[in-house]
Amino acid sequence: MLFTDADAAALYDLLNPWDPEQWPSDGFYDALVMAAGSVLDVGCGTGAMLHLAREHGHPGHLVGLDPDRAALARARRRADIEWVEGTAAAARWDAAFELATMTSHAFQCLVTDAELRASLAAVHAALRRGGRFAFETRHPQARAWEEWNPARASDVVDAAGRSLRVWHETESVIGDVVTFTRTTAAADGTVLRVERTSLRFLDVAMLDAFLADAGFAIEARYGAWDGGPITGASREIITLARRR
Incomplete structure (x- = not known):
């Protein structure tokens, strides 16, 4: 049985349907995206989040960035969104977005210190002053x-x-x-x-050190998708950072 890269991308969507009404995590990001005039989704995968935003009437500039060609091929089924092949570290936008996102624990794919620093620097540069960066990591x-x-x-x-x-x-x-x-x-x-x-499973202290070095300030921090604080039982570190 042949199983291609395109099959793998389609299977991802089957296993991980984007549904803000069913999944609190999707609802968290959907609210941020719909409130922002311009959005860069880093590690956009098959583009489901931005697809739905446009379907629901988002009028602004939406851009998805991902290195996976098969995933982007599915994303490009919607042509009224800009899709860019590449990594976070290679991004070259300058003050173009109000909001940047990394959903589905994509931030954890930044494994080395150098990759983290380069990626955060590029996201920082892509945001307008005061722009927000929303992402989550699994709490170690x-x-x-x-x-x-x-x-x-x-x-x-x-x-x-x-x-x-x-x-x-x-x-x-x-x-x-x-x-x-x-x-x-x-x-x-x-x-x-x-x-x-x-x-990479960063704890809060290490995560905040990388963010501060890149020029971000923590605007909000949650340990659960309902907006609760981080506790000893939290499974997530949900971060909303602002470009200084």
């Missing part, structure tokens, strides 16, 4: 990686009618960097695709 205290194992596999039927099983499995935890695999298999167990990803 929740140790989310311990739940990434085949026992938590998802069974789905894709658009082509194929029965698939998808699971994540942690390979290593070295300092604050977790490396894991995502496996997609056919119903008979045949492995179709294995993707390896590393994520």
Whole structure:
């Protein structure tokens, strides 16, 4: 069974539907996007957030940035939004946006100090003075990686009618960097695709140090999507930072 990059992008949308009414995380970002006149979505993936914003009447400048060509091909099904292939660190906008976002824990894909600093500098430059940067990271205290194992596999039927099983499995935890695999298999167990990803789990202090060095001030900080504070049980670090 052939399983292409385009199939993987379509499967992502199937497993992660963007729905602000169902998911509080999506609702959090949707409210910010709809209130901003210009938005840069860094790590936009298949573009679902910006698609919905335009569908709901957003009249402003919407730009999605992502290095994944297959994901952008799905994003480009909507032509009234600007789609750019590239990484956060390579972004070259100058004071063009009121809001920048990184949803779905995309911020954690910035693994090295150099990548973090370059990406934050580029996002800072892309924002107008006073512009806001919204993103979330998994709180390391929740140790989310311990739940990434085949026992938590998802069974789905894709658009082509194929029965698939998808699971994540942690390979290593070295300092604050977790490396894991995502496996997609056919119903008979045949492995179709294995993707390896590393994520960085910054604590609040380290995160804020990087933001401050890049010229951001913390406007709001939450530990849950309902706006609650960070506690000893929080699974998220949700940040709204403002360009100084």
